[in-house]
Amino acid sequence: MEKTRDVMTLAHELGHGCHQYLSAKQGLLLSSTPLTLAETASVFGEMMTFRTLLDDSDQETRKYLLASKIEDMINTVVRQISFFEFEKLVHNERKKGELSSDQLCDFWMKTQSESLGPNIELTDGYKYFWTYIPHFIHTPFYVYAYAFGDCLVNILIQLYDEGLPNFKxxxxxxxxxGGSKHYSEVLKPFNVDLKQKDSWQKGLSMISSLIDEFEKTV
Ligand SMILES: [Zn+2]
Structure with missing residues (x-):
């Protein structure tokens, strides 16, 4: 099973490699991608590889593959959005005055328990876990890039499946x-407008369909 994770990691990093190779012609200053598109090729490659592995697997391995993919997706989308909600709360409250560590712990518990729902019990020590996320200090609001990247790839994969003309x-x-154009510009040929809530719903629906598929295996 560990080997499967190795294959996925390789697919992910090779995606970054292809992205950098293809964008190299943009030159040193414009070849590196903005945060919004930084994980597109890597997650796309991972998803294609995941599907191939899934097709070639027996029932037990399918269960494992689906469960770990769903956990990864929930971690990348739902959890990172709850981090974003925490940051938003902190920054908004900070405008009104200095915050104590107790307040920060309260904001953390509030946003995390909202995200995890009533069936997960958070113990008292968990209130300090906001301190282990370096992004909050060094790159405020970076966390959105994970959720953005993952959902964007889910949207693209579905368009590919639907047979969008000239997808490749x-x-x-x-x-x-590379980094030469705004994401809204490069997404025009796909008819994707990320300012529309429906577009994101398309991305999220892929997670729920994987959960449905997983339920069939248990
Ligand atoms: Zn990556």
Whole structure:
């Protein structure tokens, strides 16, 4: 089973490699991608590999693969959004005055328990766990990039499945553009407007369909 994770990690990093290779023509200053598109090729590659592994697996391995993919997705999307909610609360309250560590712990518990729901009991020591996320200090609001990247790839994968004309060409062009264009520009050929809530719903629906698939295996 550990080997499966190794394969997924390799697929992820090779995705970064392809992205950098294709965007190299943009030159040193424009080849590196903005945060919004930084994980597109890597997560896309991972998803394609995941599907191939899933198709070739027996029932027990399928269960394992689906469970770990769902956990990864929930971690990347739901958990990171709860981190974002914590940061938003902290920054808004800080405008009104200095915050005590007790207040920060309260904000953390509030946002995390909202995200995890009533069936997960958070013990008292968990209130300090906001201190272990370096992004809160060094790169405020970075956490959104994880949720953004994961959902964007889910949207693209579905368009690929639906047989969007010229998908491959548009996708290669997206990767080639590196950091030279705004994400809204490179997504135009896919008819994706991320300002629309429906677009995000398309991304999230992929997570729920994987959960449905997992339920069939147990
Ligand atoms: Zn990565």
């Amino acid at each position: 060409e548009s996708y290669i062009d997206l990767l080639k553009s």
